[in-house]
Amino acid sequence: MADSERQGLRAILAVAVIAVCAAGLISVSHRISAERIERNVAERILRSLHEVLDPSLYDNDLVGTQVWAIDPDLLGTTDPVQVFLATRNGEPAAAIFAAVAPRGYNGAINLLVGVDAAGVIQGVRVTDHRETPGLGDQIEIAISDWVTGFDGTSLSDPPLPQWAVAADGGRFDAFTGATVTPRAVVQAVRDTLVYFNGHQAELFERAAAAEDVETNPESSGANPP
Amino acid sequence: MTELIVIIFSAALVNNFVLVQFLGLCPFLGASRKLEGALGMGLATGLVLTLASAFSYLVERFVLIPLDVTYLRLVSFIVVIGAAVQFTELVLSRAFPLLHKVLGIYIPLIASNCAVLGVALLNSNASRSLAAAIFYGAGAALGFGIVLVLLSSLRERLEGEDVPAPFRGSAITLVTAGILSLAFFGFNGFSRF
Amino acid sequence: MSEAAGNNTAMSGAGSLFADGFWRNNAAFVQLLGICPLLAITTTLVNGLALGIATTLVLIATNSVVSLIRGALVPSVRILIFVLIIASLVTTVDMLTNAFFHDLYRVLGLFIPLIITNCTILAQAESVASRHRIDHAALSGLATGLGFAAALVMLGGLREIVGSGTLFSGMEFLLGEALRGVYLNLPYDGMLAAILPPGAFFGLAILIAARNYFADRKKTNPSRREEAAVRP
Numbered sequence: 001m002a003d004s005e006r007q008g009l010r011a012i013l014a015v016a017v018i019a020v021c022a023a024g025l026i027s028v029s030h031r032i033s034a035e036r037i038e039r040n041v042a043e044r045i046l047r048s049l050h051e052v053l054d055p056s057l058y059d060n061d062l063v064g065t066q067v068w069a070i071d072p073d074l075l076g077t078t079d080p081v082q083v084f085l086a087t088r089n090g091e092p093a094a095a096i097f098a099a100v101a102p103r104g105y106n107g108a109i110n111l112l113v114g115v116d117a118a119g120v121i122q123g124v125r126v127t128d129h130r131e132t133p134g135l136g137d138q139i140e141i142a143i144s145d146w147v148t149g150f151d152g153t154s155l156s157d158p159p160l161p162q163w164a165v166a167a168d169g170g171r172f173d174a175f176t177g178a179t180v181t182p183r184a185v186v187q188a189v190r191d192t193l194v195y196f197n198g199h200q201a202e203l204f205e206r207a208a209a210a211e212d213v214e215t216n217p218e219s220s221g222a223n224p225p
Numbered sequence: 226m227t228e229l230i231v232i233i234f235s236a237a238l239v240n241n242f243v244l245v246q247f248l249g250l251c252p253f254l255g256a257s258r259k260l261e262g263a264l265g266m267g268l269a270t271g272l273v274l275t276l277a278s279a280f281s282y283l284v285e286r287f288v289l290i291p292l293d294v295t296y297l298r299l300v301s302f303i304v305v306i307g308a309a310v311q312f313t314e315l316v317l318s319r320a321f322p323l324l325h326k327v328l329g330i331y332i333p334l335i336a337s338n339c340a341v342l343g344v345a346l347l348n349s350n351a352s353r354s355l356a357a358a359i360f361y362g363a364g365a366a367l368g369f370g371i372v373l374v375l376l377s378s379l380r381e382r383l384e385g386e387d388v389p390a391p392f393r394g395s396a397i398t399l400v401t402a403g404i405l406s407l408a409f410f411g412f413n414g415f416s417r418f
Numbered sequence: 419m420s421e422a423a424g425n426n427t428a429m430s431g432a433g434s435l436f437a438d439g440f441w442r443n444n445a446a447f448v449q450l451l452g453i454c455p456l457l458a459i460t461t462t463l464v465n466g467l468a469l470g471i472a473t474t475l476v477l478i479a480t481n482s483v484v485s486l487i488r489g490a491l492v493p494s495v496r497i498l499i500f501v502l503i504i505a506s507l508v509t510t511v512d513m514l515t516n517a518f519f520h521d522l523y524r525v526l527g528l529f530i531p532l533i534i535t536n537c538t539i540l541a542q543a544e545s546v547a548s549r550h551r552i553d554h555a556a557l558s559g560l561a562t563g564l565g566f567a568a569a570l571v572m573l574g575g576l577r578e579i580v581g582s583g584t585l586f587s588g589m590e591f592l593l594g595e596a597l598r599g600v601y602l603n604l605p606y607d608g609m610l611a612a613i614l615p616p617g618a619f620f621g622l623a624i625l626i627a628a629r630n631y632f633a634d635r636k637k638t639n640p641s642r643r644e645e646a647a648v649r650p
Binding site: 392 | 634
């Protein structure tokens with residue numbers, strides 16, 4: 001009996017020692033890499049934001065100036081949507097929405113939509129999708145430049161009824177064999193513009209308010225609800 | 226509710242865990258020789274997958290995040306999965322001894338099924354809610370079970386066939402799985418509704 | 419798995435140990451272990467190479483650690499101990515890749531953490547590392563890892579050539595920005611099917627069949643047969 005007890009004790013001790021060593025190893029490598037990972041992520045976000053907004057158009061800390069917007073009808077998801085706000089000399093310059101096109105062929109398509117203060121699209125990029133390779137994946141900039149067709153458009157150019165794919169009587173081309181995917185993206189970009197049109201002032205006010213209380217981040221309005 | 230049903234449907238068929246996302250292939254190929262075994266493996270995996278999704282959500286939400294040690298996520302998930310496997314075995318042997326007799330030999334194997342860890346990690350990456358996480362796990366398990374049963378039925382039929390010598394064994398099984406995977410492309414587009 | 423274990427323990431020379439892990443009991447082609455990442459990330463050669471390197475590193479490290487502590491192992495909880503060791507080493511590799519090869523990390527995604535569930539690693543720890551000296555264990559880990567990496571590279575290369583008509587694309591992920599855009603571009607646009615999931619299954623089936631073909635031919639080769647007959 002004592003022997004098996006000693007065995008059990010040894011087993012527990014062995015596992016405990018290994019677990020402590022494992023946790024130690026992990027926290028050491030966490031120490032080494034955490035800061036760099038954070039920097040990598042911030043750099044990657046900034047790089048993708050610069051795809052949809054020319055860096056010369058703003059002068060604030062873009063990645064640091066975020067608010068969250070909720071509008072299931074216009075932003076395509078019930079979750080809060082991240083909005084990056086760009087200012088120039090303190091004046092609103094542009095906003096970048098991490099919008100969602102909910103009705104892609106294989107589920108939601110994630111977008112970055114850059115709009116300047118005048119409501120003109122500065123750029124659109126697809127950040128994540130599950131569309132059919134070879135058909136719907138032409139929304140990716142790596143595969144075709146279709147998505148650059150949004151550059152310079154706004155709610156008045158083309159006029160609202162023409163914010164649709166050609167098959168629906170609109171001004172945007174669809175791909176052969178895939179109408180659903182471009183339709184979803186066109187709708188999402190249009191809806192984002194509509195949302196921006198209605199909420200521009202409010203978004204920038206919220207960002208400014210969040211900056212004022214930066215010293216006390218707990219009460220910052222920029223946190224997701 | 227519709228959202229949850231879409232999650233199940235999408236995880237089970239459209240983005241099938243095994244054939245499209247390539248998770249859980251070892252047991253998929255290893256336990257599909259006979260239909261009976263495939264059924265057992267599918268059921269046992271389903272139980273563990275659903276449980277493990279719930280457990281790992283709880284551990285992350287109530288232990289890792291409050292203590293600010295999310296970098297221990299991998300280690301703690303693997304321990305949680307081991308615990309879920311043990312727990313399933315214990316409950317089955319007490320409450321359903323007959324079922325335990327049939328499924329018993331499959332349960333320990335599930336700990337090394339990468340679909341289980343995969344579901345836990347995907348849930349945590351997508352920061353799903355508890356209900357969504359459980360439904361996602363259940364959907365993944367359903368999809369795993371369906372293709373396991375399909376493949377084992379196909380393999381039983383292949384048994385007497387005259388397969389070219391180099392393809393005998395695992396190669397022809399992989400070809401069969403490839404054709405199944407092609408067939409699952411037919412579900413593309415279903416998750417829109 | 420148990421058959422492989424028996425073979426491994428019977429091996430003694432470094433050369434035959436290597437041949438065993440690399441060819442005779444190749445984890446991917448013969449034992450069909452760890453094929454989830456093998457099929458999932460091999461859309462290009464570079465992806466395959468990167469995961470191959472990561473897996474090999476984890477294999478060598480776990481085998482060494484397990485071999486070092488083998489005297490203190492408690493049989494009843496040894497699997498738990500192996501898993502803890504593997505999980506902590508994989509977490510380390512995961513974080514370091516994220517920090518120093520960030521773009522690559524984004525491509526390999528889930529499959530770096532999933533190295534934990536690669537059964538090859540646990541099988542090596544159980545059947546080789548816990549019974550042998552550290553040099554033997556590390557070498558076995560190296561051979562098994564290289565065999566797995568070779569499978570990843572071959573399948574990745576095959577699918578990249580057939581699927582996209584390129585080879586070595588994405589080298590910048592591994593070796594730095596200087597190599598961006600340096601890759602072979604074949605005069606052919608590629609057949610999408612090879613990149614899609616079914617292509618992974620068919621590609622691996624073809625590689626396994628090819629390996630079987632060569633292995634069978636060697637077996638029926640007369641000089642080889644004599645050698646086999648002399649052996650007790």
